[in-house]
Amino acid sequence: MDQKPDKLIPALYGGIIMAFVSAIPFLNFLNCFCCAGIMLGGFLGVFFYKNNFTPGTPPFTSGDCMAVGALSGVMGAVFGTLLTFASLLLFGNVMGEFMTEMIRNMELEIPPEAWDAIDESLSAGFTAFSFILQLVSNLILYTIFGLLGGLIGYSIYKPKGVPVPQAPMPPPVQ
Amino acid sequence: MKVSKYYILIMILALTWCLLIIAPAVIPQLYPGGQEASVNSFYRIFSPICHQLDSHSFHLSGQKLAVCARCSCVYFGFLLGGLMLPFVAHYRSKSDIKLWLFASVPMAADVMLDLLGIHEATTLTRILTGSLFGLSASVILVPIAEEAINSFHFSPFTFRRSFSWIKNLIN
Numbered sequence: 001m002d003q004k005p006d007k008l009i010p011a012l013y014g015g016i017i018m019a020f021v022s023a024i025p026f027l028n029f030l031n032c033f034c035c036a037g038i039m040l041g042g043f044l045g046v047f048f049y050k051n052n053f054t055p056g057t058p059p060f061t062s063g064d065c066m067a068v069g070a071l072s073g074v075m076g077a078v079f080g081t082l083l084t085f086a087s088l089l090l091f092g093n094v095m096g097e098f099m100t101e102m103i104r105n106m107e108l109e110i111p112p113e114a115w116d117a118i119d120e121s122l123s124a125g126f127t128a129f130s131f132i133l134q135l136v137s138n139l140i141l142y143t144i145f146g147l148l149g150g151l152i153g154y155s156i157y158k159p160k161g162v163p164v165p166q167a168p169m170p171p172p173v174q
Numbered sequence: 175m176k177v178s179k180y181y182i183l184i185m186i187l188a189l190t191w192c193l194l195i196i197a198p199a200v201i202p203q204l205y206p207g208g209q210e211a212s213v214n215s216f217y218r219i220f221s222p223i224c225h226q227l228d229s230h231s232f233h234l235s236g237q238k239l240a241v242c243a244r245c246s247c248v249y250f251g252f253l254l255g256g257l258m259l260p261f262v263a264h265y266r267s268k269s270d271i272k273l274w275l276f277a278s279v280p281m282a283a284d285v286m287l288d289l290l291g292i293h294e295a296t297t298l299t300r301i302l303t304g305s306l307f308g309l310s311a312s313v314i315l316v317p318i319a320e321e322a323i324n325s326f327h328f329s330p331f332t333f334r335r336s337f338s339w340i341k342n343l344i345n
Contacts, residue, residue: 014201022222031223032223032224032225033223033281034223034224034225034244034245034307035222035254038223056249060344061321061322061325062318062319062321062322063321063322063324063325063326063327064323066319066322066323101188137218137219137222138222141219141222141223145223148315151315151318151319151322152274152315154318154322155270155274155314155315155318156270156274158270
């Protein structure tokens with residue numbers, strides 16, 4: 001029986017998709033729906049992974065899909081952070097200005113101090129510290145939600161005929 | 175009713191996540207006047223995954239939670255659904271795809287129709303659609319996650335030096 005295919009390349013594809021969805025202004029609005037963009041990367045990583053299976057390979061498991069999703073998240077975090085900062089440097093904080101304009105149009109009662117904080121965050125520049133902070137934060141969040149996306153992918157693409165998973169029961173007390 | 179250690183681990187993680195969400199609202203109550211920096215750090219951590227609009231968020235004693243009402247209901251719904259699973263241990267979804275559609279279509283419709291101006295999403299619709307999605311997700315994902323963790327032969331409660339699970343992760 002053949003070995004299972006490599007996980008890194010499908011995870012790389014999923015991570016790149018995740019990075020583009022998260023870094024492109026307005027497209028990253030998708031992440032406001034409980035990180036749908038990030039989970040999409042993990043889900044697509046599983047899609048690409050399962051396409052590499054042949055009839056001779058053993059079927060993929062939920063553990064495989066969880067690993068692909070988590071790896072997609074790690075790669076997505078690195079690429080996404082790089083892309084986000086590149087986008088900020090090239091185009092400025094397009095998304096932040098759009099959100100501010102949207103809040104102004106909603107005519108909400110926001111205290112002046114809050115507006116000062118919003119304006120300050122919009123004018124905040126790129127620093128190495130903010131980059132590292134963003135990278136660490138993204139590594140945690142993207143891995144978690146990429147992992148969830150991988151599990152969602154398994155629930156959709158699991159091989160037919162696989163019995164519904166039962167939780168492993170603890171041994172009887174003697 | 176017996177539960178596995180992997181189920182307990184998953185529920186601990188879900189509970190921790192929910193506690194982090196309510197932390198920015200609870201911290202000022204526990205430490206009044208002076209924890210603004212730590213509260214803001216919680217908002218910053220969750221800012222990539224939620225719009226955090228004040229008008230769309232739950233508030234505890236005047237302080238909003240780390241994520242909006244819909245997201246809060248998804249996560250708390252997931253926790254609640256996961257906690258109920260041992261009591262409905264014999265239930266398993268016959269079609270995950272249909273359950274995902276059942277869970278996600280109302281939420282997607284609520285959001286899209288609100289954006290198009292056809293229907294106004296209210297706090298009630300956010301609670302209902304978010305909770306439905308979270309509960310359904312837990313029914314599907316918790317058993318799969320248990321199986322996945324079990325497949326790594328990873329012992330979460332003991333320290334293992336071999337780290338063979340890392341090799342299993344990549345290969």
